[in-house]
Structure formats: C-alpha cells, structure tokens
Amino acid sequence: MIGRLNHVGVATPSIEASVALYRDMLGATKIGTPFDMPAQGVRVCFVDLPNSQIELIEPLGDASPIHGFLAKNPKGGQHHVCFEVEEILAARDELRAKGATILGTGEPRIGAHGTPILFIHPKDMGGVLIELMESPKGEGH
Numbered sequence: 001m002i003g004r005l006n007h008v009g010v011a012t013p014s015i016e017a018s019v020a021l022y023r024d025m026l027g028a029t030k031i032g033t034p035f036d037m038p039a040q041g042v043r044v045c046f047v048d049l050p051n052s053q054i055e056l057i058e059p060l061g062d063a064s065p066i067h068g069f070l071a072k073n074p075k076g077g078q079h080h081v082c083f084e085v086e087e088i089l090a091a092r093d094e095l096r097a098k099g100a101t102i103l104g105t106g107e108p109r110i111g112a113h114g115t116p117i118l119f120i121h122p123k124d125m126g127g128v129l130i131e132l133m134e135s136p137k138g139e140g141h
C-alpha cells in the first residue's frame with residue numbers, strides 16, 4: 001500500500017518565521033507562496049526539496065486541528081508525514097480492517113496537492129500522525 005514519501009508536515013506559529021529558517025539556515029531556494037486552506041483549518045507553504053517537500057502549516061481559524069499540537073509545542077515541530085497511495089478508499093478500508101482509526105468522518109478530503117487525503121490517528125502508528133494522499137493520476141509508484 002505505502003508509496004512515496006510526499007511530504008513532511010511541520011506545524012509552526014508563523015510561516016513567515018519558518019520560511020526564513022529554511023531559507024537562511026538551510027539554504028532552501030524553492031519556496032512556494034503561502035496559501036489558505038480553510039476547509040483544513042491551515043495556512044500552507046511548501047518548501048521543495050530534490051526528493052520531497054516540507055509542508056509548513058500555520059493554524060487558520062478557531063477550529064484548526066493544529067491548535068492542540070501548538071499548545072503543547074509552542075515553537076512548532078514535526079507534525080505529520082504523508083505517504084502516497086494508489087487508491088485512497090482501498091487503503092482506508094484495508095487500514096480499518098487492521099484496526100486503525102481513520103480521523104474525522106473517514107471520508108477523504110481534498111488536500112493541498114488536489115488529491116484526496118486521510119489521516120491515521122497517531123495512537124495506532126507509534127505516535128506518528130500519518131497522512132495518506134492519493135497519488136496524482138499518472139504519477140503512481
């Protein structure tokens with residue numbers, strides 16, 4: 001089921017401050033323009049790497065799912081890892097059959113790459129919040 005590592009999600013109280021870190025400390029040159037995803041409750045900015053992406057996420061709105069994480073980690077930190085899968089509904093059903101908790105309604109939502117995404121509760125994955133993302137068509141692993 002598991003495919004390519006698509007991105008590592010990094011929660012931050014300030015995308016602007018995090019962009020400065022990745023640019024000035026690590027020398028990142030391919031940094032996108034931040035954009036809002038109200039349905040996901042986050043503001044997003046991608047840092048492109050040769051083999052993957054860092055997804056900087058800042059809370060957006062009172063119901064943002066990352067408020068709790070930032071309350072525990074006020075300076076931010078590594079929040080989730082995202083793996084591509086070929087068929088998101090098949091992956092969800094297989095995971096559920098294995099006892100995993102799919103977060104939210106369990107129905108995929110459209111993520112920042114324009115394809116359906118789901119999250120697996122960290123309690124079922126050794127303390128790591130896992131995002132599954134359907135591979136963009138034609139880019140299957």
Ligand SMILES: CC[C@@H](C(=O)O)C(=O)SCCNC(=O)CCNC(=O)[C@H](O)C(C)(C)COP(=O)(O)OP(=O)(O)OC[C@H]1O[C@@H](n2cnc3c(N)ncnc32)[C@H](O)[C@@H]1OP(=O)(O)O
Pocket residue numbers: 009037040042044055057065066067068069078079080082103104110111112113117119121122123127128129131
């Ligand atoms: C940009 C769009 C999209 C994309 O296309 O890539 C995204 O990535 S959106 C990213 C943000 N969205 C989400 O994270 C949605 C799924 N997340 C959730 O539903 C919640 O955040 C959560 C994982 C259920 C946590 O909810 P919260 O209310 O903050 O915490 P709890 O108190 O319920 O926590 C229970 C338990 O889990 C631990 N925890 C919380 N967050 C994480 C985390 N990111 N990584 C690892 N562990 C986490 C928390 O510490 C609690 O542990 P215990 O205290 O030991 O019970």
Ligand SMILES: [Co+2]
Pocket residue numbers: 007009055080082131
């Ligand atoms: Co993500």
